[in-house]
Amino acid sequence: MVFTSLMNTMFTVHKKTQTKVGPRMKDSWTDSQQYFGRYDPSVATLTFLNSKTTYVKQNNFFCGAAVDVVEGDRLSFQNRTFDVISVVNPFNANHHLEILIEEIRSGS
Secondary structure: OHHHHOOOEEEEEEEEEEEEEOOEEEEEEEEEEEEEEEEEOOOOEEEEEOOEEEEEOEEEEEEEOOOOOOOOOEEEEOOEEEEEEEEEOHHHOOOEEEEEEEEOOOOO
16 A cells, blocks of 8 residues: 555557558657556666767656556657667566656757
């Protein structure tokens, strides 16, 4: 009960789909389902890109273990969209998921 009371952010999982447009395949994102989770804005990492140090903000998001989310999906909440970098089920306990997310910049 205590854990579920901490889930105060409604979020949507988006799955990547491919549709055929003429002779080519086009990627698009479709809404999957909405869930409640908890956003932790306190994590950030430094990444090296093209021999330069770039600040890349990655955050943790926590949710129940029954949420259908995998690496490569997207999450959206509070008018922001995030790529799912990794999904961890700590100790394989099926208690909750810890999702590492990275905010998508405009135009992505």
